[in-house]
Structure formats: structure tokens, C-alpha cells
Amino acid sequence: MPTSKMTPLIVALVVVVGILFAGWQYRATTTTSLPAEQNATTTQPTEIVLPSGAGVEEAVDSATVDLDRGASNLPVPAADDLSDQNLGL
Amino acid sequence: MRKMHIVSMVALVAITLSVTPVRAEETPFRARQAERQEKRQESITARCQLITDRMSTQIARHDNNRGLYQAWSQQVISWTEKVKEKATTAGLSTSELDADLATFKTKLAATEAAHQAYVTALKETQQQACGESDGAFKSELSQARALHLEMRTAIMDLRSFYQNELRPTLQSLRQQAAQEKK
Numbered sequence: 001m002p003t004s005k006m007t008p009l010i011v012a013l014v015v016v017v018g019i020l021f022a023g024w025q026y027r028a029t030t031t032t033s034l035p036a037e038q039n040a041t042t043t044q045p046t047e048i049v050l051p052s053g054a055g056v057e058e059a060v061d062s063a064t065v066d067l068d069r070g071a072s073n074l075p076v077p078a079a080d081d082l083s084d085q086n087l088g089l
Numbered sequence: 090m091r092k093m094h095i096v097s098m099v100a101l102v103a104i105t106l107s108v109t110p111v112r113a114e115e116t117p118f119r120a121r122q123a124e125r126q127e128k129r130q131e132s133i134t135a136r137c138q139l140i141t142d143r144m145s146t147q148i149a150r151h152d153n154n155r156g157l158y159q160a161w162s163q164q165v166i167s168w169t170e171k172v173k174e175k176a177t178t179a180g181l182s183t184s185e186l187d188a189d190l191a192t193f194k195t196k197l198a199a200t201e202a203a204h205q206a207y208v209t210a211l212k213e214t215q216q217q218a219c220g221e222s223d224g225a226f227k228s229e230l231s232q233a234r235a236l237h238l239e240m241r242t243a244i245m246d247l248r249s250f251y252q253n254e255l256r257p258t259l260q261s262l263r264q265q266a267a268q269e270k271k
Contacts, residue, residue: 056266063168
């Protein structure tokens with residue numbers, strides 16, 4: 001194959017390799033920025049919405065359902081977090 | 090003068106002979122000392138790496154937990170204020186609810202402070218793990234353990250206050266509202 005015909009082919013190959021490399025770099029930087037544990041949960045409080053005309057009873061019922069669920073999912077640190085064994089000492 | 094010269098020479102030879110074995114004995118001693126120092130340095134480096142990794146995990150985990158209890162606490166405050174608003178409109182007394190909300194906010198501030206103190210202690214421990222002093226590391230670790238216990242107690246206290254004090258107050262307002270309707 002003459003050199004003049006090969007040039008566009010080489011240019012196309014370089015462009016494809018460049019795009020693949022840039023994609024791989026982008027993925028590597030976005031997925032390793034936070035530890036897995038931090039990605040696992042969201043910390044935004046949900047918005048409080050009550051139907052119009054709702055009274056004290058409806059407000060308390062909705063509040064306790066929402067807050068009870070939050071309380072049961074609240075993470076309490078384990079007592080042995082800093083034990084010699086857990087720290088590998 | 091010549092006698093003096095001979096005496097000096099003899100003295101020099103004697104000193105040289107007496108010093109030579111000592112220097113010969115010193116060499117393995119120094120080698121052992123250097124070896125011990127090297128081992129100690131290796132052990133410090135290993136401990137430093139291990140503790141740095143574990144502490145970083147702890148700090149990330151507790152920051153994550155902090156976000157969760159902050160979000161929940163914010164929900165508690167928002168819901169309580171919403172119920173208060175409804176109760177005031179219905180003409181019910183909210184003094185107990187106000188007092189509970191104030192106590193909850195105080196406990197939340199205490200939990201925040203305990204969390205901050207704990208994370209600071211963890212970072213100090215992490216730094217000492219890479220230092221020369223075993224005693225300083227153990228002292229920082231011991232302090233971090235005490236603060237960890239305080240933070241754990243504060244979080245449990247916050248949750249238990251909602252479950253045992255604030256929630257019953259909300260339920261009591263609900264009952265009052267139901268009775269007012271009848």
C-alpha cells in the first residue's frame with residue numbers, strides 16, 4: 001500500500017486510541033474519588049410534605065413514621081472500632 | 090633525650106596494642122546496634138502504614154455516619170416545628186414540645202462536638218503512629234478510644250431522647266388534638 005493511502009488510516013487509528021484513552025482516564029478519576037462507604041449513602045434530608053388541610057394528627061403520624069425509620073437506620077459506631085484487633089496491632 | 094624517645098615509643102606501642110582489641114570488639118557491637126535501629130525503623134514504617142490506612146477508613150466511615158445522623162436530626166427538628174405549627178393553629182399548648190426541641194438541639198450540638206473531638210484525636214493518633222515515640226502513640230490512641238466512647242454514647246443518647254421523650258410528647262399532642270375534635 002502506498003504511503004499516501006496509509007496516512008488517513010494512521011490518523012484515524014490515532015484518534016480512536018486517543019478517545020479510548022481519554023474515556024478510560026475520565027472513568028478512573030471519577031470512580032476513585034471517594035471511598036466505597038461514602039458513595040453508599042445519601043445524607044440529604046427529605047422534604048416534609050403534608051397534604052393541605054392536614055391537622056396535628058396527620059402531622060404526628062407522618063412525622064413518627066419518617067423519624068422512626070430514620071432512627072432505626074441510624075448508624076451507631078461499634079464499641080470495638082478502635083480495638084487492637086481491629087487496628088491490626 | 091634518647092631515653093625519653095624510647096619511653097615514648099614504648100608508650101605509643103602499648104597504647105596502640107591496648108586500644109586495638111577494644112576497637113575490634115566495638116565493630117560487631119555497632120553493627121548489632123545499627124541492625125536493631127534498622128529493625129525498629131522498619132517496624133515504625135510498617136505500623137505507620139497500617140495505622141494510617143485503618144485510621145483513614147475510620148475517619149471516612151465516621152464522616153459518613155455524621156452525615157446520616159445530621160440529616161436525621163434535621164428531619165426531627167423540621168417535623169417537630171411542623172407539628173408545633175399545626176398544634177398552635179389548633180390552639181394546643183406546645184410548651185413541652187418546645188422544651189423537648191431545645192433539649193434535642195443541645196444534644197445534637199454535644200454529639201457534633203464529640204464527633205469533632207474524636208476525628209481530631211484520630212488524626213493525632215495517625216500522626217503519632219508515624220513518629221518515633223511508642224508512648225506518644227499509645228497515649229493518643231488511648232485518648233481516641235475514650236473520645237470514641239463519648240461519641241458513641243452521644244449518638245445513642247440523641248436517638249434515645251427522640252424515642253423516649255420527644256416521640257411520646259408528639260403522641261400526647263396527637264391525643265389532645267383527637268380529644269379536642271370530639
